[in-house]
Structure formats: structure tokens, C-alpha cells
Amino acid sequence: MPLPKAELHLHIEGTLEPELAFELAARNGVRLPYADTEELRKAYLFDDLQSFLDLYYSLMAVLRTEDDFEALAEAYLVRAAAQGVRHAEIFFDPQAHTARGVPIGTVVEGLGRALDRSRERHGVSTALILCFLRDQSAESALETLDAARPHLDRIVGIGLDSAEVGHPPAKFREVYAVADSLGLRKVAHAGEEGPPSYITEALDVLGVERVDHGLRALEDPALVARLVRDRIPLTLCPLSNVRLRAVSELSAHPLRRMMDAGLLCTVNSDDPAYFGGYVGDNFDAVGEALGLSVEDLRVLARNSFLAAFLEGEEGVREGYLAEVAAYEFPTPPLP
Ligand SMILES: Nc1ncnc2[nH]cnc12
Ligand SMILES: [Zn+2]
Numbered sequence: 001m002p003l004p005k006a007e008l009h010l011h012i013e014g015t016l017e018p019e020l021a022f023e024l025a026a027r028n029g030v031r032l033p034y035a036d037t038e039e040l041r042k043a044y045l046f047d048d049l050q051s052f053l054d055l056y057y058s059l060m061a062v063l064r065t066e067d068d069f070e071a072l073a074e075a076y077l078v079r080a081a082a083q084g085v086r087h088a089e090i091f092f093d094p095q096a097h098t099a100r101g102v103p104i105g106t107v108v109e110g111l112g113r114a115l116d117r118s119r120e121r122h123g124v125s126t127a128l129i130l131c132f133l134r135d136q137s138a139e140s141a142l143e144t145l146d147a148a149r150p151h152l153d154r155i156v157g158i159g160l161d162s163a164e165v166g167h168p169p170a171k172f173r174e175v176y177a178v179a180d181s182l183g184l185r186k187v188a189h190a191g192e193e194g195p196p197s198y199i200t201e202a203l204d205v206l207g208v209e210r211v212d213h214g215l216r217a218l219e220d221p222a223l224v225a226r227l228v229r230d231r232i233p234l235t236l237c238p239l240s241n242v243r244l245r246a247v248s249e250l251s252a253h254p255l256r257r258m259m260d261a262g263l264l265c266t267v268n269s270d271d272p273a274y275f276g277g278y279v280g281d282n283f284d285a286v287g288e289a290l291g292l293s294v295e296d297l298r299v300l301a302r303n304s305f306l307a308a309f310l311e312g313e314e315g316v317r318e319g320y321l322a323e324v325a326a327y328e329f330p331t332p333p334l335p
Helices: 018-028 037-042 049-062 066-082 094-098 104-116 118-122 138-154 169-181 196-204 215-219 221-229 238-243 255-260 279-290 294-306 316-326
Strands: 005-007 085-092 125-133 155-161 185-190 210-213 233-236 264-267
Touching (some): 066 085, 066 104, 066 118, 085 104, 085 316, 094 104, 094 125, 104 125, 104 138, 196 210, 255 264
Parallel strands (some): 005 085, 155 185
16 A cells, blocks of 8 residues: 555646547547657657646647546546545646637536546545646736636635746736635745745745745745745655756755755655656655655655645544554565
């Protein structure tokens, strides 16, 4: 049995495996510019965030119907459950679909079908987080939140993703204020490629409760002190950071140093179909590369439940924390 954990940084569109992409392309009569899954996988060599985003958005052309979004979420939940995920807070990018003529209702209702039965079928509780594309306008974000109003019973919060540099958090001040007035929780990607000042701005201007990535936080000691003092969780994604060249190799990842600095770190997969692993794979790979102890891994799992938006249901967080505390790591075979 794998270590129980919550996944808090997961783009559902980033779970689109090549096999499902080709299946949906055939179903929907979409022509992909790759001969087969092998050729598509060979395209997964990225120089930076933008080179990944170009492929990520283009492959979404295969997602058209509620059935497609249901199949996407179902496939993720099967894989997540197998890697010990007990709770998943799932990002989706409505503007990437509405721009192609797919209504937000199709996306939310399709995903919702899989999420609704997830606890029963996979033992995974779920929540949806609507992300705005930061390289689109602030007006487009406001229109997107408006379009989401009929579906807010399915949405726990908002986030901010896509190309970071040049699109600072303050651009989205207004939409975050509106979301706040609607009772939505607030997160944002910050400090993935952008400077630590973007993290500070996301806290000050957007009022985020959790920072997605926050990878570059250590560059600003005053920011670190604030994140530690206010117990602001960071949702780190080690394999993503290597594939998008935010760190040179896994052994250079700052996770260990961040934990030692007292930051509330979590480990997540970001876009697992593209970055070589789901969340359990991220735990295994970063644990091995940084020489983390089993008690370090337990801290990371515990942090994931502390950082989750689980306030709604009494006792649920405590139940998950008890599972983590009681977890017995398999004993390694003797050499
Ligand atoms: N790692 C990432 N950073 C920003 N936007 C994203 N959208 C999907 N994955 C992302
Ligand atoms: Zn992300």
C-alpha cells in the first residue's frame, strides 16, 4: 500500500496520456500532427514552460464532449488512487476550451461525472479549482468567472496558471476580489519561472492562501520568513521543474532546503502525462535524489492534508492525518 497523500497541484488537462489523446482524436474526427503515440511522446522534450504550454494547448483539441472530460478525469483518478492519493484538488483551464467553442458547462459537468463517484469508486475525495490563463486579459478572466457562476457548487476555488513571466499577479486583482466575495478559495502559480516578487504580490494583492510552485522563494529571505510565519503552503512539483528546466536536475531541487527552512512544502505532479510521473512517482524520485528519510516523506504527506481545502467536512482532515501517522513503510530488502 502506498503512502496516503493529497494531490493539490494537478492540471487535469496535463493528465492526457498519448493513448487517450489518440482514442479521443479518432472518436471526434480530430487529426493529430503525429503518426502515433510513440511519435507524440518523442515531442515531450521541453526547453521551458512556454515550449510545454504550446504542446499542452494544442493537444487539448481532442477534448470536445462531456464524455471526453469524464474519461480524462476517470483515467487520472485510477492512476492517482494506485499511487496513494486519498484527496485531489484538480485544476482546470476553462479558457483553453471556451476559446475552441467548448462551453464551460461541458467541461465542468463532464469532469463532475467522474468526480462525483470518485470517493465511492476510488476512495479519493475531490475538489475542482478553476484556473485563469494569465497570458489572457483580465477582462477574459472576469468573463470566465461570470460564465462559471451556474457551476460554482462544483468549484472550490480559483487559481492562476499559464505563461508566468510578464504577467504578474496584480493583473488579476479584480477577478480575485470578485471570487473572494463569492466565497471561493484562492491559489496562484507564482515563482515557477517568475521572480520571488511575484509570490509576494500574489499574497499581498490576490490574497492567495496557498502558492503553486513557489520554487524561487528561497531567493528572498524576508519572503521565506513570512511564508514560514503564516504557514502558507507551497505546492512543489519536482519532476515538472526538471522537465521545464527550472532546476538543472532533481538532485539540485530546493525541496530539502525549503523543508529545512521551515516551509510547509507539498509534493505534486503538475502535468503527469507530460513530465514522466504521477504524484507517487514524484515522491519516489525526489526522495531518492535528495536522500529523504521515510519520516521526511511522512511530513510531506502530512503537509498535503494540512494544506488541503478540507474545512467543509468535519473530521475528514483528521481522518487522513491519522492514516498518514499510522502508515507503515515497507521495510527495504536486506542487501
Ligand atoms: N507548470 C505549469 N505552469 C503554468 N501553467 C501551467 N499549466 C499547466 N501546467 C502549468
Ligand atoms: Zn501547474
